[in-house]
Amino acid sequence: xxxxxxxxxxxxxxxxxxxxxxxxxxxxxxxxxxxxxxxxxxxxxxxxxxxxxxxxxxxxxxxxxxxxxxxxxxxxxxxxxxxxxxxxxxxxxxxxxxxxxxxxxxxxxxxxxxxxxxxxxxxxxxxxxxxxxxxxxxxxxxxxxxxxxxxxxxxxxxxxxxxxxxxxxxxxxxxxxxxxxxxxxxxxxxxxxxxxxxxxxxxxxxxxxxxxxxxxxxxxxxxxxxxxxxxxxxxxxxxxxxxxxxxxxxxxxxxxxxxxxxxxxxxxxxxxxxxxxxxxxxxxxxxxxxxxxxxxxxxxxxxxxxxxxxxxxxxxxxxxxxxxxxxxxxxxxxxxxxxxxxxxxxxx
Amino acid sequence: xxxxxxxxxxxxxxxxxxxxxxxxxxxxxxxxxxxxxxxxxxxxxxxxxxxxxxxxxxxxxxxxxxxxxxxxxxxxxxxxxxxxxxxxxxxxxxxxxxxxxxxxxxxxxxxxxxxxxxxxxxxxxxxxxxxxxxxxxxxxxxxxxxxxxxxxxxxxxxxxxxxxxxxxxxxxxxxxxxxxxxxxxxxxxxxxxxxxxxxxxxxxxxxxxxxxxxxxxxxxxxxxxxxxxxxxxxxxxxxxxxxxxxxxxxxxxxxxxxxxxxxxxxxxxxxxxxxxxxxxxxxxxx
Numbered sequence: 001x002x003x004x005x006x007x008x009x010x011x012x013x014x015x016x017x018x019x020x021x022x023x024x025x026x027x028x029x030x031x032x033x034x035x036x037x038x039x040x041x042x043x044x045x046x047x048x049x050x051x052x053x054x055x056x057x058x059x060x061x062x063x064x065x066x067x068x069x070x071x072x073x074x075x076x077x078x079x080x081x082x083x084x085x086x087x088x089x090x091x092x093x094x095x096x097x098x099x100x101x102x103x104x105x106x107x108x109x110x111x112x113x114x115x116x117x118x119x120x121x122x123x124x125x126x127x128x129x130x131x132x133x134x135x136x137x138x139x140x141x142x143x144x145x146x147x148x149x150x151x152x153x154x155x156x157x158x159x160x161x162x163x164x165x166x167x168x169x170x171x172x173x174x175x176x177x178x179x180x181x182x183x184x185x186x187x188x189x190x191x192x193x194x195x196x197x198x199x200x201x202x203x204x205x206x207x208x209x210x211x212x213x214x215x216x217x218x219x220x221x222x223x224x225x226x227x228x229x230x231x232x233x234x235x236x237x238x239x240x241x242x243x244x245x246x247x248x249x250x251x252x253x254x255x256x257x258x259x260x261x262x263x264x265x266x267x268x269x270x271x272x273x274x275x276x277x278x279x280x281x282x283x284x285x286x287x288x289x290x291x292x293x294x295x296x297x298x299x300x301x302x303x304x305x306x307x308x309x310x311x312x313x314x315x316x317x318x319x320x321x322x323x324x325x326x327x328x329x330x331x332x333x334x335x336x337x338x339x340x341x342x343x344x345x346x347x348x
Numbered sequence: 349x350x351x352x353x354x355x356x357x358x359x360x361x362x363x364x365x366x367x368x369x370x371x372x373x374x375x376x377x378x379x380x381x382x383x384x385x386x387x388x389x390x391x392x393x394x395x396x397x398x399x400x401x402x403x404x405x406x407x408x409x410x411x412x413x414x415x416x417x418x419x420x421x422x423x424x425x426x427x428x429x430x431x432x433x434x435x436x437x438x439x440x441x442x443x444x445x446x447x448x449x450x451x452x453x454x455x456x457x458x459x460x461x462x463x464x465x466x467x468x469x470x471x472x473x474x475x476x477x478x479x480x481x482x483x484x485x486x487x488x489x490x491x492x493x494x495x496x497x498x499x500x501x502x503x504x505x506x507x508x509x510x511x512x513x514x515x516x517x518x519x520x521x522x523x524x525x526x527x528x529x530x531x532x533x534x535x536x537x538x539x540x541x542x543x544x545x546x547x548x549x550x551x552x553x554x555x556x557x558x559x560x561x562x563x564x565x566x567x568x569x570x571x572x573x574x575x576x577x578x579x580x581x582x583x584x585x586x587x588x589x590x591x592x593x594x595x596x597x598x599x600x601x602x603x604x605x606x607x608x609x610x611x612x613x614x615x616x617x618x619x620x621x622x623x624x625x626x627x628x629x630x631x632x633x634x
Binding site: 021022024025026028029031039097099156162286287288289290291292293294295 | 448
């Protein structure tokens with residue numbers, strides 16, 4: 001064999017390896033209605049954590065829908081079937097994302113729901129105060145009290161940290177508010193985000209590590225493959241602590257990581273929750289995808305408070321239940337915020 | 349198995365038997381030409397990365413990466429010692445990446461470092477080849493950010509450090525040593541690995557006590573497991589062709605192939621990964 005032949009052999013060897021990816025990895029699943037349905041159903045069967053909380057026979061979902069699905073089933077019909085399933089699961093963290101539309105559970109609150117909004121803010125708060133992209137903070141018109149709006153806990157960190165450093169602004173805010181006799185933290189429009197950000201902020205209000213929630217998570221493919229109860233903990237963080245009375249404002253829109261924040265804060269003796277029951281969806285969701293390009297999301301955990309009361313589907317009941325009605329909103333009255341200020345006036 | 353893969357085995361046998369490198373038997377001692385040689389090798393090229401991470405998606409994700417490699421090798425009288433640093437980065441797509449622009453894509457970052465040591469086992473005089481055997485210690489990070497929706501990322505990564513068998517054959521293709529060929533193969537026998545899939549599902553015992561304000565990847569690395577090939581199987585093979593330009597400079601072309609798979613989540617899901625590279629480089633003999 002001459003040199004040229006050997007070099008050709010080398011090239012052939014390289015090309016042979018290069019063509020074998022599919023042999024090693026296997027083919028993609030077929031993009032057919034049956035396969036898409038089977039993957040969808042099986043992913044829930046293996047990964048979904050909240051079947052024990054649902055009055056739903058998941059096997060019957062398969063036996064009910066699968067016989068009507070065949071290779072001629074249209075995408076729109078498949079979408080209708082998936083939509084029915086998603087809505088029946090009634091889980092805030094179960095969603096379907098497709099070119100035909102996005103499906104979520106029926107909202108826990110009406111389309112017109114003023115309880116989730118800050119209304120007529122300048123009536124209650126001094127305007128023009130500082131804010132950054134994750135928090136807004138103002139003095140109340142009654143200068144004894146400070147007000148912090150946290151619209152979200154979203155955001156990831158840099159350098160592979162899960163913590164978004166923009167939340168460090170809480171230290172500046174608490175420094176500004178250190179003389180205030182009371183603090184209002186408004187979470188009414190906060191639908192969640194990254195739980196690490198929520199715990200990081202909550203750590204500013206405790207001097208010790210506190211277990212604030214419990215959860216079970218799926219650890220195996222069988223429907224009963226759950227972990228033992230595990231706990232979520234807040235740890236002291238930041239140099240600036242605040243120990244005067246704190247009011248958390250909540251609504252049905254307060255959900256996911258924001259509910260974790262509420263659970264953490266309500267373990268503290270100086271915290272009172274005022275507003276409406278929270279959304280009731282924590283669940284640690286993950287995304288999956290199907291061969292037809294649709295994406296869906298499902299919950300892999302379920303949470304309870306430290307007393308064992310399940311949060312999923314139930315929410316956190318406030319210490320003082322108040323709602324802002326449409327009439328209040330029309331009249332420029334923020335009933336929940338008013339109640340919060342009134343509470344602080346009485347307890348300062 | 350595909351026809352090309354059957355051929356592949358034939359090629360491997362040919363290369364490791366030295367049959368592809370036939371020159372006259374009296375040149376068998378020529379490998380000693382390298383005695384006491386230190387060499388530095390800088391390479392760039394193209395990488396072809398395919399992954400099916402069933403814990404993340406049923407779809408295969410593939411893409412072209414840009415690899416960069418820096419290597420040092422000591423060629424002793426009866427031994428070989430090598431250090432290799434390899435980086436590659438790029439995007440991967442799946443068959444459904446066209447459904448929604450900006451979604452169903454993944455960013456991929458690979459980094460590995462290896463230390464290999466081998467001693468001379470035997471010569472195959474007939475084929476002017478020398479065989480070496482020893483061990484390789486290798487660390488690897490395969491980090492992926494999947495965007496299954498436009499604005500939603502899910503992170504997946506494997507971190508592994510393993511030690512195992514390492515073999516190489518060195519063959520001179522010509523009498524004047526202008527052309528030579530090195531074939532290498534390594535097979536880790538034991539790994540310290542972090543095989544977590546997602547930070548917020550099914551692996552919380554790995555995450556619960558971490559300081560999320562700090563680099564999670566480094567903390568996770570401290571929470572790995574010792575795994576054997578039944579759990580994590582990895583094989584790495586390379587073919588390198590050298591052409592001598594002058595007394596101190598050579599050029600080389602490397603084809604690298606790495607495949608690994610591991611079981612996860614009570615063996616329900618399996619992640620499989622192929623990383624192939626074609627690299628061109630320059631070798632400086634010190």
